[in-house]
Structure formats: structure tokens, C-alpha cells
Amino acid sequence: MLQSLREEVLEANREIVRRGLVLYTFGNVSGISREDGLVVIKPSGVDYERMTADDMVVTDLDGTVVWGKLRPSSDLKTHLHLYRSFPAVGGVVHTHSEFATIWAQARRSIPPLGTTHADYFYGPIPATRELTREEIEGDYVHATGVAIVDSFGNRDPMEAPAALVADHGPFCWGATPAEAVHNAVVLEAVARMAYHTIALKPDSAGITQALLDRHYKRKHGAAATYGQS
Amino acid sequence: MLQSLREEVLEANREIVRRGLVLYTFGNVSGISREDGLVVIKPSGVDYERMTADDMVVTDLDGTVVWGKLRPSSDLKTHLHLYRSFPAVGGVVHTHSEFATIWAQARRSIPPLGTTHADYFYGPIPATRELTREEIEGDYVHATGVAIVDSFGNRDPMEAPAALVADHGPFCWGATPAEAVHNAVVLEAVARMAYHTIALKPDSAGITQALLDRHYKRKHGAAATYGQS
Amino acid sequence: MLQSLREEVLEANREIVRRGLVLYTFGNVSGISREDGLVVIKPSGVDYERMTADDMVVTDLDGTVVWGKLRPSSDLKTHLHLYRSFPAVGGVVHTHSEFATIWAQARRSIPPLGTTHADYFYGPIPATRELTREEIEGDYVHATGVAIVDSFGNRDPMEAPAALVADHGPFCWGATPAEAVHNAVVLEAVARMAYHTIALKPDSAGITQALLDRHYKRKHGAAATYGQS
Amino acid sequence: MLQSLREEVLEANREIVRRGLVLYTFGNVSGISREDGLVVIKPSGVDYERMTADDMVVTDLDGTVVWGKLRPSSDLKTHLHLYRSFPAVGGVVHTHSEFATIWAQARRSIPPLGTTHADYFYGPIPATRELTREEIEGDYVHATGVAIVDSFGNRDPMEAPAALVADHGPFCWGATPAEAVHNAVVLEAVARMAYHTIALKPDSAGITQALLDRHYKRKHGAAATYGQS
Numbered sequence: 001m002l003q004s005l006r007e008e009v010l011e012a013n014r015e016i017v018r019r020g021l022v023l024y025t026f027g028n029v030s031g032i033s034r035e036d037g038l039v040v041i042k043p044s045g046v047d048y049e050r051m052t053a054d055d056m057v058v059t060d061l062d063g064t065v066v067w068g069k070l071r072p073s074s075d076l077k078t079h080l081h082l083y084r085s086f087p088a089v090g091g092v093v094h095t096h097s098e099f100a101t102i103w104a105q106a107r108r109s110i111p112p113l114g115t116t117h118a119d120y121f122y123g124p125i126p127a128t129r130e131l132t133r134e135e136i137e138g139d140y141v142h143a144t145g146v147a148i149v150d151s152f153g154n155r156d157p158m159e160a161p162a163a164l165v166a167d168h169g170p171f172c173w174g175a176t177p178a179e180a181v182h183n184a185v186v187l188e189a190v191a192r193m194a195y196h197t198i199a200l201k202p203d204s205a206g207i208t209q210a211l212l213d214r215h216y217k218r219k220h221g222a223a224a225t226y227g228q229s
Numbered sequence: 230m231l232q233s234l235r236e237e238v239l240e241a242n243r244e245i246v247r248r249g250l251v252l253y254t255f256g257n258v259s260g261i262s263r264e265d266g267l268v269v270i271k272p273s274g275v276d277y278e279r280m281t282a283d284d285m286v287v288t289d290l291d292g293t294v295v296w297g298k299l300r301p302s303s304d305l306k307t308h309l310h311l312y313r314s315f316p317a318v319g320g321v322v323h324t325h326s327e328f329a330t331i332w333a334q335a336r337r338s339i340p341p342l343g344t345t346h347a348d349y350f351y352g353p354i355p356a357t358r359e360l361t362r363e364e365i366e367g368d369y370v371h372a373t374g375v376a377i378v379d380s381f382g383n384r385d386p387m388e389a390p391a392a393l394v395a396d397h398g399p400f401c402w403g404a405t406p407a408e409a410v411h412n413a414v415v416l417e418a419v420a421r422m423a424y425h426t427i428a429l430k431p432d433s434a435g436i437t438q439a440l441l442d443r444h445y446k447r448k449h450g451a452a453a454t455y456g457q458s
Numbered sequence: 459m460l461q462s463l464r465e466e467v468l469e470a471n472r473e474i475v476r477r478g479l480v481l482y483t484f485g486n487v488s489g490i491s492r493e494d495g496l497v498v499i500k501p502s503g504v505d506y507e508r509m510t511a512d513d514m515v516v517t518d519l520d521g522t523v524v525w526g527k528l529r530p531s532s533d534l535k536t537h538l539h540l541y542r543s544f545p546a547v548g549g550v551v552h553t554h555s556e557f558a559t560i561w562a563q564a565r566r567s568i569p570p571l572g573t574t575h576a577d578y579f580y581g582p583i584p585a586t587r588e589l590t591r592e593e594i595e596g597d598y599v600h601a602t603g604v605a606i607v608d609s610f611g612n613r614d615p616m617e618a619p620a621a622l623v624a625d626h627g628p629f630c631w632g633a634t635p636a637e638a639v640h641n642a643v644v645l646e647a648v649a650r651m652a653y654h655t656i657a658l659k660p661d662s663a664g665i666t667q668a669l670l671d672r673h674y675k676r677k678h679g680a681a682a683t684y685g686q687s
Numbered sequence: 688m689l690q691s692l693r694e695e696v697l698e699a700n701r702e703i704v705r706r707g708l709v710l711y712t713f714g715n716v717s718g719i720s721r722e723d724g725l726v727v728i729k730p731s732g733v734d735y736e737r738m739t740a741d742d743m744v745v746t747d748l749d750g751t752v753v754w755g756k757l758r759p760s761s762d763l764k765t766h767l768h769l770y771r772s773f774p775a776v777g778g779v780v781h782t783h784s785e786f787a788t789i790w791a792q793a794r795r796s797i798p799p800l801g802t803t804h805a806d807y808f809y810g811p812i813p814a815t816r817e818l819t820r821e822e823i824e825g826d827y828v829h830a831t832g833v834a835i836v837d838s839f840g841n842r843d844p845m846e847a848p849a850a851l852v853a854d855h856g857p858f859c860w861g862a863t864p865a866e867a868v869h870n871a872v873v874l875e876a877v878a879r880m881a882y883h884t885i886a887l888k889p890d891s892a893g894i895t896q897a898l899l900d901r902h903y904k905r906k907h908g909a910a911a912t913y914g915q916s
Contacts (some may be wrong), residue, residue, distance in 0.1 A: 116484070143510075200656070672827055
């Protein structure tokens with residue numbers, strides 16, 4: 001079932017290891033077939049080195065496993081809530097990549113401090129609110145997704161395809177699993193540079209709206225001019 | 230003698246090199262056979278590249294060498310005190326890994342600032358008290374073990390399987406030598422992120438008890454749900 | 459057309475990847491044939507791994523493509539303005555290398571704090587002014603070049619072959635594309651060390667004019683003594 | 688001439704590259720034959736990749752080349768002054784390794800903040816005074832050696848085999864070229880950890896004399912117990 005998407009999700013999981021975003025099994029990537037209403041996700045706690053496409057787990061949007069022998073990632077319900085809430089999302093990735101996690105642990109949104117940020121994220125990368133005790137003791141993994149969605153309010157989630165879960169770490173997304181991982185790699189670079197920029201200039205005000213517009217729209221939307229047509 | 234445990238300890242010593250936790254010969258891993266009351270440890274000052282399982286040294290719990298041609302690691306007595314004091318420990322590792330050592334040199338415990346920490350360490354990772362002059366000039370290596378054990382008081386040492394020896398560096402442990410090394414790798418990542426979190430947000434209060442419980446118990450104890458059953 | 463220069467520019471683009479100065483496609487190198495008045499530059503948004511010399515684009519100094527099938531780098535006009543304004547420049551490189559970008563985002567020039575700096579840069583490495591809203595919304599890429607040239611005033615641009623574009627990142631240059639890349643590699647090392655020097659000693663005054671003269675002139679100019687004659 | 692020492696010096700020069708202590712040609716190692724009163728040193732500005740033992744240069748203790756086709760390292764006179772002043776030194780290495788250079792640029796000695804330091808350096812690693820204008824404009828490279836020797840006063844230079852030349856970077860030494868390089872590698876690790884320890888605990892007082900004695904003497908001198916006998 002969904003052989004091609006399972007290959008794609010496997011490859012995206014391997015890519016987060018190659019890019020140095022995860023230690024041991026601290027991360028997971030999923031992808032969705034919108035047509036089938038089915039999600040493919042990494043199994044829980046399996047070594048990346050020996051994972052195959054047949055170890056991927058297929059669930060419906062309520063989390064019921066419809067294919068696969070293994071238990072899905074323990075973060076499944078966060079992924080599902082993002083797919084249900086953000087209809088343009090085709091892939092989701094969660095890591096504990098170092099500097100994105102540092103901002104998450106500091107419960108601070110990453111302000112746009114340069115054009116690297118603006119090329120990918122149209123405004124701040126939000127840190128979520130802290131979860132309440134009731135959320136943590138209740139349906140915790142689902143509540144994590146709710147907090148991410150809350151942090152966007154009316155913003156288009158595709159314009160800043162990442163959130164920093166307070167005290168935890170980043171979730172990123174994209175049109176495909178590969179694009180979600182690409183965004184996670186860039187997020188980590190942006191998070192490292194923002195951390196050090198603020199240390200060097202604590203009163204950094206960030207870039208102007210004009211510069212944010214110029215860079216973001218150069219790469220995104222109908223008027224994009226970057227790359228080959 | 231204890232061929233299989235010697236292979237396991239050798240492999241764990243190689244792993245700390247591969248993971249970037251040691252420079253030259255600045256680290257050592259041991260393992261214990263509780264059944265035999267015997268400890269296998271790396272020899273002192275031998276290059277990791279040319280070590281074989283036959284270079285490992287076997288001692289009893291008092292430190293008497295019962296097998297092997299080489300002198301045991303100079304940190305042997307610290308390992309032995311941990312095995313005698315913490316009956317669930319099956320492997321011990323000492324490194325000078327960069328950020329764990331930085332916290333140790335600052336004589337600060339690492340507070341739980343995020344879920345990466347909470348997944349492995351149920352509460353602060355203790356820094357020990359400084360040793361007294363008498364301890365340093367007397368049975369120093371043994372006293373190092375005493376200070377580690379003191380830093381736990383009534384805490385279960387398996388719930389925070391690491392300590393930061395003041396002015397020195399980390400010791401970690403686990404049910405096996407491999408698990409001890411795994412914990413040392415995670416400790417280094419947690420120490421790096423905690424260092425930078427505190428720089429970004431000096432008044433970080435750390436995570437709530439509810440979040441600590443949720444993450445730690447997801448991976449440990451009877452109610453654990455992480456991984457494959 | 460310009461086969462040899464295209465090979466040289468390709469190789470220089472590969473070198474910025476090997477040296478860890480770029481992530482994905484965030485960088486570009488160009489070279490000029492002063493004799494022909496033609497510039498060779500990397501195409502826009504093409505993966506470094508699959509680029510060949512035939513993918514390079516040749517333009518005149520006004521930016522008209524005179525050879526090649528692909529669209530040139532979106533930063534082309536900045537490169538062109540540097541070639542027109544700085545006649546000794548034979549190669550230009552733009553990256554988002556981490557610490558040079560951090561200084562650019564902090565809008566701070568890098569002061570000469572040691573001899574590593576002085577061996578390559580005769581005085582501060584200038585951060586440009588911020589671009590105005592009119593510049594950003596108008597001919598933005600050209601205006602970036604103008605701001606770089608403005609930041610040099612009457613200084614010889616070959617004596618400090620780099621500038622930090624405010625809120626963006628570094629541009630570097632040299633007599634050839636390879637030399638421009640060499641300077642970009644050194645800039646990143648200098649930027650890392652300057653960042654941490656200032657953290658360790660916030661009131662760093664920088665080196666004396668005598669030391670700057672001694673080191674810079676040891677490697678540059680008629681009286682240079684470094685290397686083989 | 689001195690074929691074996693030339694091989695040894697070549698290998699030590701390669702080791703500083705493998706260990707990440709140098710960028711391009713920013714470093715040099717030499718060795719001395721005390722019996723012959725001759726020094727072997729790396730040539731100036733030659734790529735490490737294509738250097739052979741035949742490219743090494745042999746000079747006497749006054750700097751006169753007695754063998755070899757190439758010009759010696761531009762830092763030769765500093766090496767020579769160290770050999771003349773410190774009779775136990777058999778090898779000298781100069782690098783611009785990142786954190787040792789940062790301390791040098793900050794003109795700060797590295798205090799002993801932990802046992803990693805104490806295992807190699809018996810007390811602070813001195814930063815030299817700044818050179819005077821007369822020294823810089825006169826016999827600069829020689830004066831650099833004088834400043835290093837001055838920074839030791841009556842201390843035994845073998846008990847802290849490194850100095851940080853103000854505004855420049857580290858020189859290290861040892862009984863052999865290989866040992867000098869080993870010390871340079873450890874210095875960089877110690878410098879990194881000291882930098883971050885001070886950031887985490889600005890009032891770090893450093894370790895006690897008792898702990899310094901215990902660790903240093905465990906590895907050095909007649910009573911050393913570390914390693915295999």
C-alpha cells in the first residue's frame with residue numbers, strides 16, 4: 001500500500017540523519033496522500049540504519065493503523081492534527097535539532113533577522129504557548145498539535161512552515177516530505193544564526209517589511225523569479 | 230575469561246571515540262558481570278585504535294586484577310565504587326566530552342530545560358561537591374566515586390544516569406556498557422542545548438513536573454509506550 | 459565560449475560547498491574576462507552536485523546573457539556592479555556562511571582583532587549601510603552592489619576584499635574566482651574568531667596599526683616576504 | 688640530511704591539518720636535532736597536500752639554511768628563539784587554532800579550570816605581553832619568541848608547554864614534534880572548554896592547587912602512575 005509514498009517518507013527520514021538533525025531515534029517524518037486520506041509515518045524507536053520502506057506505518061487521519069506491522073511514531077497525533085488543520089501540508093517532520101530546540105526551550109519565537117530567514121519564512125517562526133497541566137496529562141501528543149495550530153492564528157502556515165513547541169523542539173512542514181525536511185534544515189541554520197546575531201547585538205530589531213517582502217516573494221508565489229522557470 | 234563482556238566493553242570504548250566524546254585516551258568504559266562479581270575495564274593510556282578485547286583488564290570489586298596483562302584505567306576505583314553503591318548499574322563510562330565537562334567545570338547541575346532532557350533524565354543532572362584537600366591528596370579516585378554517590382542522596386541513580394564531577398567531567402552509567410555510552414552521548418547533547426538555552430534566556434525556570442513526568446515515563450518504567458513492544 | 463573560465467567558475471562554486479560555506483543553493487561565484495568584457499556566473503537555483511561547466515551562464519557587463527541555456531544567479535547585478543566599480547577584481551563570491559552572516563545581520567563591521575585578520579584584510583571588513591525602502595523595492599540587486607561600493611569610499615577594495623551586506627551576508631572578491639573563494643573561507647574563520655573574542659573581551663580595542671602593517675605587508679605588495687619567491 | 692627528522696616533521700605538519708588546527712597554510716611545525724644543533728622546519732606558504740620530506744628546510748640555530756631548496760617558514764626565528772631558550776624542547780608548533788587564537792586575541796591567559804587542563808598544563812597557559820612598536824617594526828619574528836620566553840619568567844616551560852602570543856595565536860612545544868602537536872590539540876580543547884566555562888560561570892576561580900598537583904603529577908614526573916609502565 002502506498003509503496004511510492006513509503007519510499008519517499010523513508011528517504012526523508014534518512015535525510016534528517018544525514019543532515020545531522022537527529023541523534024539516535026529523536027525525530028520522525030511523515031507524508032500524506034490527500035487523495036486516499038492516508039498518512040505514512042516512521043515507526044516508533046526503530047534504528048534509522050535498518051529501517052526499510054516496509055517498516056513504515058500507514059494510518060488514517062484518526063490514527064488507526066491500516067497497514068504495517070510496527071507501532072507508529074509516538075508523535076503521530078501531532079502530525080495528524082497538522083494534516084487536518086493545514087490542508088496544503090503534504091509532509092511533516094519533527095526533530096530535536098540543536099538550535100531550533102534551544103529557541104524552543106527558551107520559549108522564544110525566532111524573529112526575522114536576515115534574508116536567509118526571509119527567503120523561507122515570511123515573518124517570525126512562532127514558539128507555541130506552554131501546554132497546560134491538563135493537556136500534558138491528557139491527550140498530550142494531540143495537544144501539541146493544537147498548540148502549534150494556535151500559534152498561527154490567521155497566518156498562512158505555508159508562509160512560515162515551522163513552529164517551535166515550547167520546552168520541546170521544532171515541527172516543520174512542506175508540500176512534500178522532502179520539502180518539509182528541506183525547511184527543517186534551513187530552520188536549523190536560521191536558528192543558529194539568529195542565536196548568535198542576538199548575542200552580538202542584543203537590541204537587533206530585525207529586517208524591514210520591505211526586505212522581508214522582497215526576499216520572500218522572490219522565491220514564493222506567482223511573482224517568484226528565483227531558479228529556473 | 231569473560232570474553233563476551235570484554236568484547237562488549239571494547240566496543241563501547243570504540244563507540245565513545247566514534248561519537249566524538251573523547252580526545253586521545255581521555256575516557257574509559259567498563260562493564261560488570263554481577264554473577265561473577267567481576268569488572269572489565271579499558272587499560273590505562275592505550276590508544277583506542279590498537280586496543281583489542283585481550284587488552285581489557287578484569288578486576289574484582291576491590292580492584293585486584295584477576296585477568297589481563299595491562300594496568301587498568303587510572304579511574305578504576307571510581308567505577309568500582311559506583312558498581313558497589315548502585316546495584317542496578319551494568320556499565321560505567323567516563324569522558325571529558327565538551328559541554329558536559331563545561332558544566333562540571335562550572336560546578337553547576339544541569340536543570341531539565343526541555344523534553345530531550347526529560348526523555349532520559351528524571352530531574353537535574355547533579356554536579357558533585359568539590360572534593361576536600363584530604364580527599365584529593367588521599368584516595369582520590371575512590372573519593373571521586375564517593376562524591377558522585379553523595380550527589381544522589383536518596384534519588385534512584387537509574388533515573389538520572391549521569392553525574393558531573395566538579396572541576397573534572399561526566400561519569401554516566403546504564404544497565405549495560407552500551408547503554409551507559411548511549412546515555413553519555415545524550416548527556417553531551419543535553420548539556421550543549423542547556424548551555425545555549427541559558428545564554429538565550431538566563432532566567433529559564435525549566436520544565437514543569439507534569440512535562441517531566443510525561444516524557445520520562447513515556448520511555449521508562451512499566452507504563453512506557455515508546456518503541457516497539 | 460570562455461570554456462576555461464567556465465571550468466574555473468564551476469570549480470570555485472564546488473569549492474564553496476566543500477568548504478562548508480553554503481547550504482543547498484545559497485551561494486554563487488562568478489569570474490570575469492576583462493579582455494572580453496564578459497562575466498561567467500553560476501545559474502540560479504541549480505543543485506551544485508549536478509552542475510557542469512555547460513550550465514554556467516555568460517553575460518556582458520550590463521547583464522545580457524550572451525551564452526548559455528539557463529537563467530543566471532539572481533545576484534548577478536550585484537556581481538556586475540562590483541566588476542564595473544572595482545577594476546582589479548577578477549572573481550566575486552556570495553555566500554551565507556554562518557559567522558560572516560551573523561556580523562552582517564548585526565550590521566557590524568569586523569574590526570581587526572588579530573593577525574589572522576591582518577594577513578588578509580588591511581583594516582575593518584565593512585558592513586554596508588541598510589538599503590532604503592526605495593532601493594529594496596526598486597533595482598534591489600543592483601542597489602546591493604552600490605551599498606557595497608559605498609562602504610569602501612576611498613579605500614582600495616583589494617586591501618579588504620570583502621563586505622558584509624547589512625541584514626544579508628558576505629560578498630568577497632579577488633584577482634580570480636579561486637582567490638575570491640579563498641578570501642571567503644578566511645573571512646568565515648576571521649568572523650568566527652572575532653565574534654568569540656568580543657564575547658571574551660567586550661572592550662577589545664583591536665590590533666595596532668604597526669601590527670596591521672607588519673602582517674598585511676608581509677603577504678601583500680612589493681615588499682612581501684611570505685611564501686616562495 | 689636528517690632524513691628521519693624531516694619525515695617526523697612532515698608527519699607532524701600533516702597531523703595539524705588532520706586535527707583541524709590549521710586552515711590553508713596557517714601553521715608550521717619544526718623539530719630539532721640537539722646533537723647536530725640543526726632545526727628542520729616546514730617551508731613557507733607551501734600546500735600541505737603536496738609537501739614531501741624533501742621540501743623541509745634544515746637551518747642552524749642562527750637561521751642559516753644548510754639544506755633544502757625552499758625558503759623556510761616565515762615564523763622560523765620564533766622557533767629558533769624557543770629552541771635556544773628552552774633546552775628541553777625538541778619540537779615546536781604554531782597554529783591559528785580557533786579557540787587558542789581567541790584567547791590570544793583577547794590577550795588573556797587561560798586559567799586552570801578543570802582536570803583536562805591540569806593533566807597537561809601545570810598552571811595558567813600564559814598570554815604574552817603585546818609587542819612594542821619598535822619590536823614589531825624591527826626584528827618582529829624574533830621578538831615574538833622573546834615575548835613568549837618573557838611570559839614564562841622562572842617557570843619551567845615544559846610544565847605548561849604552550850603560550851598565547853597576544854593578538855596572534857598559540858605556540859606549543861614538546862620533547863618531540865609529535866608531542867608538540869599533541870599538546871596543541873589538547874590546548875585547543877582546553878581553550879574551548881575554558882571559554883565556555885567562563886561564559887557559564889563568569890567568576891570561576893579555577894581548581895585548587897591540590898587538584899592541579901594531583902592531576903599533573905599523575906601524568907608527569909618520577910611519580911607518574913598513568914599509562915603502562
